[in-house]
Amino acid sequence: MVTQVDVAPVRTTPPRLLAGARPGRPLDLTAHQQVHGPAPLGSGAAERPERLIDAIERSGLTGRGGAGFPTGRKLRSVLAGKRSAVVVANGAEGEPGSAKDHLLLSLAPHLVLDGVSLAVQALGAESAYLVVHRGQPRLTALLEQAIAERERAGLDPVPIQVAEIPRRYVSSEQSAIVQFLDRGVGRPAYAPPRPHERGVGGRPTLVNNVETLAHLALIARHGDAWFRSAGSPEAPGTTLVTLGGAVVRPGVYEVEMGTPIGEIFLRAGGMAERPQAILAGGYFGTWIPVDEAWYTRLTRADLRAVGGALGAGILIALPERCCALAETARVVRYLAEETAGQCGPCVFGLPALAEEFAALAFNGGRGRTLARIEQLIGLVEGRGACKHPDGATGLVRSALKAFAEDAYWHDEDRPCDGVRHAPLLPLPEDHKRDWEFR
Numbered sequence: 001m002v003t004q005v006d007v008a009p010v011r012t013t014p015p016r017l018l019a020g021a022r023p024g025r026p027l028d029l030t031a032h033q034q035v036h037g038p039a040p041l042g043s044g045a046a047e048r049p050e051r052l053i054d055a056i057e058r059s060g061l062t063g064r065g066g067a068g069f070p071t072g073r074k075l076r077s078v079l080a081g082k083r084s085a086v087v088v089a090n091g092a093e094g095e096p097g098s099a100k101d102h103l104l105l106s107l108a109p110h111l112v113l114d115g116v117s118l119a120v121q122a123l124g125a126e127s128a129y130l131v132v133h134r135g136q137p138r139l140t141a142l143l144e145q146a147i148a149e150r151e152r153a154g155l156d157p158v159p160i161q162v163a164e165i166p167r168r169y170v171s172s173e174q175s176a177i178v179q180f181l182d183r184g185v186g187r188p189a190y191a192p193p194r195p196h197e198r199g200v201g202g203r204p205t206l207v208n209n210v211e212t213l214a215h216l217a218l219i220a221r222h223g224d225a226w227f228r229s230a231g232s233p234e235a236p237g238t239t240l241v242t243l244g245g246a247v248v249r250p251g252v253y254e255v256e257m258g259t260p261i262g263e264i265f266l267r268a269g270g271m272a273e274r275p276q277a278i279l280a281g282g283y284f285g286t287w288i289p290v291d292e293a294w295y296t297r298l299t300r301a302d303l304r305a306v307g308g309a310l311g312a313g314i315l316i317a318l319p320e321r322c323c324a325l326a327e328t329a330r331v332v333r334y335l336a337e338e339t340a341g342q343c344g345p346c347v348f349g350l351p352a353l354a355e356e357f358a359a360l361a362f363n364g365g366r367g368r369t370l371a372r373i374e375q376l377i378g379l380v381e382g383r384g385a386c387k388h389p390d391g392a393t394g395l396v397r398s399a400l401k402a403f404a405e406d407a408y409w410h411d412e413d414r415p416c417d418g419v420r421h422a423p424l425l426p427l428p429e430d431h432k433r434d435w436e437f438r
Contacts, residue, residue, distance in 0.1 A: 013230045016238050017214050018254050021107040026142060029149040032110035039114040040220050041121060041155060052122045052220055053079065059224035060236045061216065065090060065209025066284070066312050068300045071216065074206060077196045078123055081204030085125040088181070088200070089116050091210040092133045092165055094172035095282040096334075096426045097314045100240035101210050103252045105132070105139060108214065109146040115213025117156045118220050119206055127158060127200070130210075131177055134164040167428075169283075169338035170388050174207040176340070187340040188386030209312075211240055232258030235299035245317035245424055246273040255298065261315060262294035273319035277402055279425070281311025283331050284391030287324065287402040290317070307398065316425065323418030325410055327425050328399040329354070329361040334427050335392040345389040349380035357396060360407065364414040370407060373400070 020027055020035035027035065057072030078085050089112060093101045105112060112130070120128050130147075132139060143162050150156050163181060165171045171186035178199045180186040199205025208216075215237060219227050228236040235257035241264060244250045248269025255264055261278060265271060278293040280286055286308040288296070296302050300310045318324055336354040339346035353376045360369045377393045384390065400407050406416060 013238065013256055015254055016218060016230070017104060017108065017111065017211065017240060023107075026107050026109060026146075027111075029110055029146070029153060032108070036111065036114075036218070037221060039118060039155075039217055041114075041117055041157070050079070050122065052118060052216075055219055055224045056216060059219050059227040060234075061212065061219065061227065062300075063209055064211035064215070064239055064313065068310060071208065071212055074196060074208070075119065075122060078204045078206045081197065083203050085123040086200040086203050086205040087116055087119045087123065087125045087128040088174075088177060088195075088205060088207045089128075089130045089210050089213050090172060090174065090177060090207055092131050092172040092177070093312070094169045095284075095312050095314060096428055097244055097279075097282050097316055098242045098312050100242050100252050100313055102136075102139065104211055104214060104240065105143060109143055110150070111214045111217050112210045113146060113150060113156070113160060114217035114220075115208075115210075115215070116160055117158075118217055119208070119213060120157050123204075123206060125158065125206070128156075128160045129163045129181060129200075130160055131163045131165055131172075131181075133167040133172070135167050136164075140164060169335065170340050170386065173386055173388075175386065177207060178205060187342055188388065190385050231256045232297070232299065234301060235297075239298070239313055241298070241313045241315060243268050243315050243317075244426065245279075246271050246275050246319040247317050248272050258297045258299055258302075260294070261296050261298060264298065264315065265317065271317060271319075273321065275317040276320045276322075277318045277324060279316040279318065280314070281309035282314040283335060283395060284387075285309050285311045285314065285395065286398040287318075287328075287395075288398075289402055307401070318424065321418060322421050322424050323361065323406070323416050324399060324403045325357075325361040325406055326415075326419040327423065328395060329358045330423055330427065331425055332357050332392055332396060335388070335395075339388055340385070343383070343385045345380045345384045349376060349383075350389060350392055352376055353380060353392070353396065360410050362415055362419055364410045364412075367412055370400070370411045 053075045061071040062068045091101045091105050116128050147160050165180050166186045173188045174195050175189040176186045178195050181200045195205040195207050231237045238254050238256050241253050241255050275290045277287050277289050288308045292306050296306050303310050333354040336350035356372050380389045381393050
């Protein structure tokens with residue numbers, strides 16, 4: 001798991017999201033406003049609330065929670081609903097390899113809360129929520145304290161409520177959050193309708209990652225040109241990235257979009273061991289051979305060009321001593337256990353896929369497992385109520401492609417020596433288990 005935090009940017013751009021932040025020392029409201037200045041909230045700003053949406057569209061800000069959808073377009077679609085809206089800040093990190101949202105909320109809660117209130121003002125929303133996972137009492141208490149500070153100062157146009165959702169992988173998906181806020185059950189729903197069309201209480205609902213809303217709060221202060229002064233023209237701004245695996249200083253880093261992945265790892269002290277591949281984007285992400293990943297720029301388009309994904313900004317370096325198939329098998333088993341249990345691909349397909357992939361990784365010698373895995377992928381993909389099955393099969397596909405020679409060896413002969421090493425990829429405590437040869 002991530003144990004160390006670095007709050008410096010990779011390039012020369014001064015910290016933005018993490019400006020003034022120090023590990024273990026959250027910015028209270030006074031310190032926050034000393035660093036960033038007051039947010040442009042109030043009656044004057046409310047006269048033309050769409051000005052903020054215009055600025056967000058010009059900035060090129062995209063969602064930092066996984067899908068990378070243009071934030072201005074999402075705001076505009078909620079506003080077009082012509083009904084009282086709801087704003088939801090998603091700080092529930094489903095990815096075990098990610099720590100960026102927790103870090104941001106822990107060190108700069110008011111920047112996120114500014115973003116929530118600015119979105120409320122721009123949309124004329126009547127309610128707002130900040131969503132986190134259950135089982136984080138210190139974080140929840142910190143957020144409630146920050147909200148109380150703001151209430152005393154009379155900052156927020158509507159009260160912001162902290163909501164704690166179940167600590168499951170699928171619970172942080174936007175339709176699952178809507179289901180929980182409405183019915184207390186955090187399960188993804190079939191789409192359409194999407195939350196911006198009919199969300200909490202049947203109203204148009206904006207669901208944005210907390211990092212996205214923090215960027216929104218900075219753009220409201222400094223403008224779209226300032227935001228675009230970092231990053232690249234097609235991928236502007238900075239972003240938070242969680243580095244893990246075989247890196248000297250694992251942690252959360254603020255980097256400019258467009259920075260080569262190798263440069264990001266060098267900023268973190270370089271590699272602690274010789275790497276063979278990078279897992280980009282988390283457990284719905286992609287394995288990329290290190291020679292390919294090293295010079296790939298951190299943009300969605302560049303990663304897509306090499307078959308990868310940015311996802312929630314996770315980069316994990318896999319050392320050569322580890323078996324990539326064994327690491328993938330553990331994650332696929334975890335994903336199979338984290339489903340909502342409401343449709344066939346998750347109830348039957350993913351457990352079967354996890355079993356076959358575990359057999360490939362840890363048993364070997366069957367000579368038919370690869371064919372069975374390919375068959376199961378075809379039966380699972382595109383058939384779920386949400387994208388959970390597709391995320392799992394995407395990870396499997398990338399492993400079979402990036403480590404094709406290893407997969408053939410495992411299937412035709414026996415497991416490699418790497419399966420004997422301790423697991424590298426992080427999983428929640430209740431999903432860790434001993435794997436045995438059979």
